[in-house]
Amino acid sequence: MNKISIDYEKKSIERGYTDRLLRIDLTRQAITVETIPAATKEMFVGGRGYCLQLVYDGTSAATRYDSPENVLALAGGPFCGESGFAGTGKFIIGSISPLTGTFCDSNVGGWFFPLVKNAGFDAIAVTGKSLKDVIIFIDDERQTISLEKAPATDSSLLGAEELVENWRGSAKPSSIAFINAGIGAKNTFFGCINSVYYDKRRNRCRAKQAGRGGLGTVMRAKGLWGIVVKSDLGTGAGNQPADKQRVRAVGSQLRQVIKQVDPNELRLGQQGTTSLLDMMNNHDILPVNNYKFGRDERQKEVSGKIFEEKVFSQKHPDGCFPGCTLSCTKGCEAATLTTGPHAGRTVPVDGPEYETAAAVTNLGIFDIPAIMEYAWYCDEYGFDTISAGVTIAFLIEAFQEGFLTTDDTGGVELRWDDQKTIFALLHKMAVGGDDFSRAAGRGIRHLKGWISNRAAGRNGLQREEIERQLELFAMEAKGLEFSMYITKESLAQQGGYGFALKGPQHDESWLIALDQIKNEMPTFAEKAQALRWFPLFRTWFNIAGLCKLPWIDVRHPDAAATDEPAKNLPTVEWYLELVNSTLGTHKTIDDLLAESERCYLLHKLINLRQGFGTREFDRIPLRAMAPVFLDEFHSRRDYYIGQLQELGVATVNRSDEELLYELQEHRRKQYEILTDTVYAEKGYDKHGIPLDETLERLGFTAPEYRAIVADARERTQAGRAA
Numbered sequence: 001m002n003k004i005s006i007d008y009e010k011k012s013i014e015r016g017y018t019d020r021l022l023r024i025d026l027t028r029q030a031i032t033v034e035t036i037p038a039a040t041k042e043m044f045v046g047g048r049g050y051c052l053q054l055v056y057d058g059t060s061a062a063t064r065y066d067s068p069e070n071v072l073a074l075a076g077g078p079f080c081g082e083s084g085f086a087g088t089g090k091f092i093i094g095s096i097s098p099l100t101g102t103f104c105d106s107n108v109g110g111w112f113f114p115l116v117k118n119a120g121f122d123a124i125a126v127t128g129k130s131l132k133d134v135i136i137f138i139d140d141e142r143q144t145i146s147l148e149k150a151p152a153t154d155s156s157l158l159g160a161e162e163l164v165e166n167w168r169g170s171a172k173p174s175s176i177a178f179i180n181a182g183i184g185a186k187n188t189f190f191g192c193i194n195s196v197y198y199d200k201r202r203n204r205c206r207a208k209q210a211g212r213g214g215l216g217t218v219m220r221a222k223g224l225w226g227i228v229v230k231s232d233l234g235t236g237a238g239n240q241p242a243d244k245q246r247v248r249a250v251g252s253q254l255r256q257v258i259k260q261v262d263p264n265e266l267r268l269g270q271q272g273t274t275s276l277l278d279m280m281n282n283h284d285i286l287p288v289n290n291y292k293f294g295r296d297e298r299q300k301e302v303s304g305k306i307f308e309e310k311v312f313s314q315k316h317p318d319g320c321f322p323g324c325t326l327s328c329t330k331g332c333e334a335a336t337l338t339t340g341p342h343a344g345r346t347v348p349v350d351g352p353e354y355e356t357a358a359a360v361t362n363l364g365i366f367d368i369p370a371i372m373e374y375a376w377y378c379d380e381y382g383f384d385t386i387s388a389g390v391t392i393a394f395l396i397e398a399f400q401e402g403f404l405t406t407d408d409t410g411g412v413e414l415r416w417d418d419q420k421t422i423f424a425l426l427h428k429m430a431v432g433g434d435d436f437s438r439a440a441g442r443g444i445r446h447l448k449g450w451i452s453n454r455a456a457g458r459n460g461l462q463r464e465e466i467e468r469q470l471e472l473f474a475m476e477a478k479g480l481e482f483s484m485y486i487t488k489e490s491l492a493q494q495g496g497y498g499f500a501l502k503g504p505q506h507d508e509s510w511l512i513a514l515d516q517i518k519n520e521m522p523t524f525a526e527k528a529q530a531l532r533w534f535p536l537f538r539t540w541f542n543i544a545g546l547c548k549l550p551w552i553d554v555r556h557p558d559a560a561a562t563d564e565p566a567k568n569l570p571t572v573e574w575y576l577e578l579v580n581s582t583l584g585t586h587k588t589i590d591d592l593l594a595e596s597e598r599c600y601l602l603h604k605l606i607n608l609r610q611g612f613g614t615r616e617f618d619r620i621p622l623r624a625m626a627p628v629f630l631d632e633f634h635s636r637r638d639y640y641i642g643q644l645q646e647l648g649v650a651t652v653n654r655s656d657e658e659l660l661y662e663l664q665e666h667r668r669k670q671y672e673i674l675t676d677t678v679y680a681e682k683g684y685d686k687h688g689i690p691l692d693e694t695l696e697r698l699g700f701t702a703p704e705y706r707a708i709v710a711d712a713r714e715r716t717q718a719g720r721a722a
Helices: 037-044 045-060 114-118 161-168 182-187 216-223 244-264 268-282 297-304 304-311 353-363 368-381 385-400 419-431 436-442 443-455 463-471 491-498 512-517 524-544 557-561 570-581 589-609 630-635 638-647 656-682 692-697 705-721
Strands: 004-007 020-025 030-034 072-075 091-096 101-109 123-127 135-139 145-150 176-180 193-199 204-210 224-230 331-336 346-350
Touching: 004 030, 030 145, 037 045, 037 589, 045 072, 045 091, 045 101, 045 123, 045 524, 045 589, 072 114, 072 216, 091 114, 091 216, 101 193, 101 524, 101 589, 114 135, 114 176, 114 193, 114 224, 123 224, 135 630, 161 176, 161 193, 161 224, 182 216, 182 368, 182 419, 193 216, 204 346, 216 224, 244 268, 244 557, 244 570, 268 297, 268 304, 268 353, 297 304, 297 353, 297 368, 297 491, 304 368, 304 524, 346 368, 353 368, 353 385, 368 385, 368 419, 385 419, 385 436, 385 443, 436 443, 443 463, 491 512, 491 524, 491 656, 524 589, 524 656, 557 570, 570 589, 589 705, 630 638, 630 656, 638 656, 656 705, 692 705
Parallel strands: 020 123, 135 224
Antiparallel strands: 004 145, 020 030, 072 091, 072 123, 091 101, 101 204, 135 145, 176 193, 176 224, 193 204, 331 346
């Protein structure tokens, strides 16, 4: 294609905003720069809020992930790029998802969006489809934006340093950052987007991932190889807060607490999030064999301590953006691959994060080289490590339970702890190899129907019965695969997954440690209240351009003396100080929660518009609530018997099958009661549809919003009548 370019006049950052949107239509090859209305900023703040508004405005109930009008939206927030505070490299990518069929977003760190913001933009919206792969190039140095021919590679990681060298000209390598998605994103529904930046301390490119929901799949369906930004965060650049000294002072206070607390608790600065492997295993929360078990003796072979001492390079602090001393972005400089197209190559590996490592234990594998290989290939292919791993785990269990045979899998026997077979399937999925691997690449929601169709008639079972049985251990909800926590014993986290608007991802409600490990919400009422407050405050970080870890994983020493230690309110006060000293405002915590609740409601409305969003879509598989099979029950039999006795259930002279059924029915009823209670807390009716007064309170009074709600109510009534 011929290069298409426009000049633009850069708008400098002022009090955290540029108030500019970059819009690209790939079908028309049109590039425009627009002003973001003050009303949009007031209503939706930035980050996730801007992505929601852009996708809502640009799409309809008929929009699918590969529709030309689908919007791939990217936005930082008012604090993205603030080097005087910890955890400010974050931005959000959102779109209509191939997995869920509705809005899904994923947060990611690195230098990319701080550079985009420095180049003059608070958000980017990409629509249309290009016939040939292209890149968008934002050049702050020349103040041009162009559409150009994409590099001739489907690689996400290999050759990244050469691309930076080609693009940077006379600028320093750290002035270049880009996002892209590999070949696996083209051939599956769970493609991730890599956020690639040059790390001068390690003298190489590194990558963070926007993994959830198949956003890389959306990008490649548009014919978009990636977006490149060139901008210099040198002297004079920055977030330009209203009161820089106040920002620096509160940022210094947070860094001091990080320095004091983290080395003696999670050790994120030394182990990254692999430290959670030990914690979760010790509390029966680490997923093993498709979430069947929560603990395994082999976990000691993949301890966070081993990652700290033998895998991760500790030579340099590892924050993914300047100003963050939590330094949890760990990495290994040399891992040798043993499978796939790059077998024998030695590569650097970023991470792995806990979620990636646990995706491998969920396959029955407890081997650090295998974890590193899985992490690298998923990043290289552009796979969400969570969805890819959980999908393979589901397939193994379906095979073990007799719902799949070698006739279905192309002659392959699927087993736990079988690295050769599992990696072979991963590589096939990346290129869309055969019918089985292509079906696997569509995710668990699709696979339930695919398996049921093939297995119908075997052993006298009909399609509907097979699908019902698969649903018991198919670890997806709303079309999204579960992230990596066993929730059987945490009612709060069950609700955190079930009520999460994007599907079961922990960034909206990570309550399992507070509930199951620290027991800080022991009563039913406390769990229900937490399921309103925590999702709002956690998703506030996603509209602000901030990382949650300095708040939720580094508890202020003074929090213990407060009435609600789990909320870590002393640190929350520092975030409020960041807000007001940046924006020149006098906001309260309630103001921040209201901002988040408006975004939360818009996401709910999009879900309803797309035909989802009601109570049936908030239900979760039985395995997320209770043991499904007897071997699960037997793995903690004494514990479950004790629970049943506390409930007044007679356990003497009864079979384990009967006791398992009693436990399952109790857990199901608990979840339904929780659903009713949380809906009331959120201002929904019993079907999960917002009440009119909720719309009114949050400013959603336009007829179009009321029409979405009315249509959802009508569908619900029609369903009940049927």
